[in-house]
Amino acid sequence: MFQFILSGLAIGAIYGLIGMALSITFYVTRVINFAQGQAMMAAIMVTAAIASAGYPLLLAIVAGLASACAIAVVCYIVAVRPILAFDRFSFGWLVSTVGFAVVVENAAAYIWGPTSRAFPQILNETGIHIFSAVLTGQQLLGIGAAVSFAAAFELLRKRTLLGKLAMAVAADPEMASAIGANTTAFAAAAFAISGLFAGLAGVLIGPSTFANPYLGDTYGTYGFIAMMIGGGTEKPLAGMLGGFLLGVLSEGANALIDSRASDWFPFLVLVVILILTPKGLFSSGKWRFRLRSATLGRA
Amino acid sequence: MRSGTETKSGERSESAAVSSNWFGDWPRAPGYLVVIGYLALTLLVARSSLNVQSVVLVAAVFGVLAISLDLVAGMLGLYSLGQGGFFAIGAYLTAIAASDYDVNVFLPLPVVVVVTGLLGMAIGALSLRVSGLYFSITTFIFTLVLTVLATDSTITRGTQGLLGPVFPDFPDALAPLGAPVAWCAMLALLMAAALVWNIRRSPLYPVLLSIRDAEPFAEAAGVRTSLVKVAIFGLSAAMAGSAGWVFSFIGVVSPGQFDWSVSLNILVMVLVGGIDTTLGPIVGTAFVTMFPALVNINPWLQEILYGALSIVAITVFPEGVVGLAKRRLGGGSGAGETEPSAEGPSAFAPGGVPISTSGGSTGPVGRADGREVIVECRGVEFSYALGPRVLRNVDLSVHRGHIHGLIGPNGSGKSTLANIIAGRLHPQSGTIFVKGRQVDGLAPSERARRGLRRTFQAAELVRNLTTTQNVLVGLYSEVPGIARRAAIWTMLASGRRDMTSMSTRAEEALGSVGAAQWTNKQVGDVPHGIEQLTQLASVCVAGPDIIVLDEPATGLSAREVEHLAQILTALKSRGVTMIIIEHQTRFLFPLCDQVTVLNAGEVVLTGSSDEVRVNPTVRQVYLGE
Numbered sequence: 001m002f003q004f005i006l007s008g009l010a011i012g013a014i015y016g017l018i019g020m021a022l023s024i025t026f027y028v029t030r031v032i033n034f035a036q037g038q039a040m041m042a043a044i045m046v047t048a049a050i051a052s053a054g055y056p057l058l059l060a061i062v063a064g065l066a067s068a069c070a071i072a073v074v075c076y077i078v079a080v081r082p083i084l085a086f087d088r089f090s091f092g093w094l095v096s097t098v099g100f101a102v103v104v105e106n107a108a109a110y111i112w113g114p115t116s117r118a119f120p121q122i123l124n125e126t127g128i129h130i131f132s133a134v135l136t137g138q139q140l141l142g143i144g145a146a147v148s149f150a151a152a153f154e155l156l157r158k159r160t161l162l163g164k165l166a167m168a169v170a171a172d173p174e175m176a177s178a179i180g181a182n183t184t185a186f187a188a189a190a191f192a193i194s195g196l197f198a199g200l201a202g203v204l205i206g207p208s209t210f211a212n213p214y215l216g217d218t219y220g221t222y223g224f225i226a227m228m229i230g231g232g233t234e235k236p237l238a239g240m241l242g243g244f245l246l247g248v249l250s251e252g253a254n255a256l257i258d259s260r261a262s263d264w265f266p267f268l269v270l271v272v273i274l275i276l277t278p279k280g281l282f283s284s285g286k287w288r289f290r291l292r293s294a295t296l297g298r299a
Numbered sequence: 300m301r302s303g304t305e306t307k308s309g310e311r312s313e314s315a316a317v318s319s320n321w322f323g324d325w326p327r328a329p330g331y332l333v334v335i336g337y338l339a340l341t342l343l344v345a346r347s348s349l350n351v352q353s354v355v356l357v358a359a360v361f362g363v364l365a366i367s368l369d370l371v372a373g374m375l376g377l378y379s380l381g382q383g384g385f386f387a388i389g390a391y392l393t394a395i396a397a398s399d400y401d402v403n404v405f406l407p408l409p410v411v412v413v414v415t416g417l418l419g420m421a422i423g424a425l426s427l428r429v430s431g432l433y434f435s436i437t438t439f440i441f442t443l444v445l446t447v448l449a450t451d452s453t454i455t456r457g458t459q460g461l462l463g464p465v466f467p468d469f470p471d472a473l474a475p476l477g478a479p480v481a482w483c484a485m486l487a488l489l490m491a492a493a494l495v496w497n498i499r500r501s502p503l504y505p506v507l508l509s510i511r512d513a514e515p516f517a518e519a520a521g522v523r524t525s526l527v528k529v530a531i532f533g534l535s536a537a538m539a540g541s542a543g544w545v546f547s548f549i550g551v552v553s554p555g556q557f558d559w560s561v562s563l564n565i566l567v568m569v570l571v572g573g574i575d576t577t578l579g580p581i582v583g584t585a586f587v588t589m590f591p592a593l594v595n596i597n598p599w600l601q602e603i604l605y606g607a608l609s610i611v612a613i614t615v616f617p618e619g620v621v622g623l624a625k626r627r628l629g630g631g632s633g634a635g636e637t638e639p640s641a642e643g644p645s646a647f648a649p650g651g652v653p654i655s656t657s658g659g660s661t662g663p664v665g666r667a668d669g670r671e672v673i674v675e676c677r678g679v680e681f682s683y684a685l686g687p688r689v690l691r692n693v694d695l696s697v698h699r700g701h702i703h704g705l706i707g708p709n710g711s712g713k714s715t716l717a718n719i720i721a722g723r724l725h726p727q728s729g730t731i732f733v734k735g736r737q738v739d740g741l742a743p744s745e746r747a748r749r750g751l752r753r754t755f756q757a758a759e760l761v762r763n764l765t766t767t768q769n770v771l772v773g774l775y776s777e778v779p780g781i782a783r784r785a786a787i788w789t790m791l792a793s794g795r796r797d798m799t800s801m802s803t804r805a806e807e808a809l810g811s812v813g814a815a816q817w818t819n820k821q822v823g824d825v826p827h828g829i830e831q832l833t834q835l836a837s838v839c840v841a842g843p844d845i846i847v848l849d850e851p852a853t854g855l856s857a858r859e860v861e862h863l864a865q866i867l868t869a870l871k872s873r874g875v876t877m878i879i880i881e882h883q884t885r886f887l888f889p890l891c892d893q894v895t896v897l898n899a900g901e902v903v904l905t906g907s908s909d910e911v912r913v914n915p916t917v918r919q920v921y922l923g924e
Binding site for chain 1: 433436
């Protein structure tokens with residue numbers, strides 16, 4: 001019991017980081033970046049390549065995170081900005097971000113080959129006992145990093161002028177640019193931060209998955225589910241909470257139903273949650289207000 | 300110079316109805332030539348080698364999918380990522396029925412159509428609670444869940460999948476026709492294309508676009524928008540399911556064939572080819588499916604090139620290849636023409652032309668005596684979600700045949716009251732009666748069908764349709780069976796007849812409000828005043844008993860306001876009741892039989908124009924004295 005909750009939180013931290021990465025870009029640009037998983041994969045591949053070439057681990061990790069940020073920003077410049085510039089409400093980004101994901105994934109496969117490569121173990125080999133449960137140091141590091149990054153982001157969003165301007169850009173780009181906000185810079189920054197979150201997820205999960213160019217799809221999908229369960233389309237932090245919930249549900253299903261139940265159980269939960277509350281569980285503080293605005297939207 | 304007015308007598312109805320389409324001339328060109336050409340091509344494919352067939356048939360199946368997506372994405376703005384899911388259901392149902400139960404291969408088809416159609420309607424109804432992007436997300440999740448189910452359940456044979464049935468052979472006499480499965484796939488594509496082509500030429504098309512671009516306008520015109528959306532998505536889902544039925548004869552039915560990237564690829568096909576065009580989805584499908592066959596390089600480089608090309612296509616040509624061609628060829632003539640100047644003497648034809656109420660609509664009967672109350676509000680209270688009270692205990696009685704003015708400072712609740720009368724907002728308490736019947740809880744579309752129409756302060760119209768086509772939306776609830784007949788519209792004599800009469804009525808309505816010269820112009824190209832008049836025409840064309848006008852004179856020039864007054868007087872002389880919200884009292888007062896003054900959500904006074912004008916309270920709160 002205790003074991004699956006803890007290991008659920010550990011994997012949930014990874015899903016949550018990607019879910020939050022998706023939420024952050026959605027929050028500012030109303031775009032779901034389908035190449036988010038590929039940014040995570042890029043961080044894993046670059047870290048693995050630099051570490052295996054004999055450079056120090058820290059340098060490899062920093063380069064990995066930087067490459068994820070760079071990929072996310074390039075994605076914005078190449079695949080998102082031209083679309084939104086033509087029509088802010090266009091759905092063309094569905095196509096262009098997927099196209100970008102295809103390019104990144106296959107470029108990685110072309111450069112490093114389609115098979116898995118070794119990834120530095122970091123803290124993966126130190127076991128830590130907490131009461132009856134065992135976690136690796138890497139898992140604990142993951143939970144800690146996810147919580148602190150999420151908290152730092154929330155502080156940035158709520159307590160600084162920058163964060164408030166970003167909220168304004170999200171709500172109404174034209175109005176925000178009228179009061180002097182550089183909407184392009186804000187959007188690019190949001191993509192950079194989302195890349196950082198995704199890259200962090202990559203570096204944290206890399207020791208267990210090894211470095212494989214096709215990791216992006218799976219983790220991107222789970223990150224998307226985390227965002228949707230939590231309600232990350234309304235509030236970035238909800239993506240992180242959704243991730244933790246998703247992780248615990250998956251591990252719980254594996255422990256309590258059967259060993260392959262995590263393949264389908266999270267999807268079932270997702271469908272039920274979306275039928276009950278279409279905008280996700282943690283999207284807004286007040287239930288009453290949310291129900292009421294939903295009925296208004298229909299009228 | 301102005302072809303629109305000159306060719307009017309002969310072909311105006313047809314040209315008006317289709318002029319916004321690239322192939323505007325095609326209905327007159329023999330359509331059967333196109334069909335014969337297509338059948339000849341099919342014969343060629345059916346007799347060609349298996350290699351050619353495997354590429355072309357898969358392309359045909361995806362063509363059906365792309366067309367099914369264009370139907371909802373292009374015409375309704377609903378970007379479904381569930382087409383792959385419905386496709387999978389069709390293919391799996393057929394393959395399982397054939398391999399496990401050994402049934403005739405044609406038996407699953409009606410089952411597939413019904414199952415996917417109903418499922419599509421259910422998903423549509425669920426995701427209508429939240430619209431736009433959430434529709435895409437819901438359908439995306441639907442596809443994800445289906446892929447997971449197909450991978451993990453035993454009846455679908457897991458990741459391996461199962462082999463579909465073999466399509467039965469032709470009888471010997473027909474053997475020269477070649478492979479029957481090729482005919483099956485190619486005919487499916489032809490039918491899908493014909494279906495959407497027909498809808499695009501039916502009066503349903505402007506209605507669908509009005510739901511996409513201006514939903515309140517569509518509702519106010521009596522369109523049950525939710526029902527139409529759900530039904531069209533059901534149709535689209537059934538098309539995708541049928542494509543799955545065809546696919547089961549061609550390929551292996553396994554989860555990998557249907558994962559979410561397939562749904563996105565279908566969207567790539569539609570967007571690259573050109574959304575909301577007849578040929579676009581087919582061109583896009585040809586590009587995407589032929590790509591691997593044409594570019595024969597290292598598979599990774601090939602994928603990189605494909606990804607890069609789709610980014611370039613969508614960023615450089617956001618309207619798609621066919622959309623771009625359409626704008627270059629078709630749109631050019633519209634923009635290049637000399638446009639009548641808005642302020643010139645020709646902008647408005649003289650008003651007072653009697654508005655047509657022919658065609659069986661329930662026109663108002665004679666001049667009313669001014670006693671009968673036709674619209675009544677009793678004790679209406681309203682506040683927006685968490686805000687302060689906007690209307691407090693508002694009582695309002697409007698007599699049949701009157702022009703009833705509604706004035707008050709900004710924020711006094713005039714537009715809110717209009718929205719409550721029209722059914723867009725529902726009051727927290729109080730009752731609305733229309734023609735003596737309580738209408739609380741009735742949707743705007745139902746009130747429109749009872750003869751209550753309204754205009755909007757900012758005209759809500761479809762910008763890339765002509766004014767005539769926009770006015771056609773107003774006739775939707777007046778002509779029975781438009782939605783039912785739309786799929787085979789051009790083949791029906793009644794369809795062609797109705798289209799002619801509807802277009803004539805629409806143009807007459809435009810003429811009667813003085814916008815006769817603008818009938819072939821796209822709304823996006825006409826001046827503001829004409830937009831307002833188009834709105835008015837779309838309301839008048841249905842011959843309503845009651846019209847609610849929300850600031851009709853806003854943004855009009857002095858001459859246009861004068862003209863508007865003439866039109867409204869003409870309407871009144873035919874017994875139409877009007878409720879007019881307006882700030883320009885110089886325009887409003889001479890028209891009104893009664894004026895109600897609102898201030899801060901409360902009725903200050905109801906009386907004749909003269910009474911209101913001299914009332915000291917009104918002068919204080921509204922005229923600022």
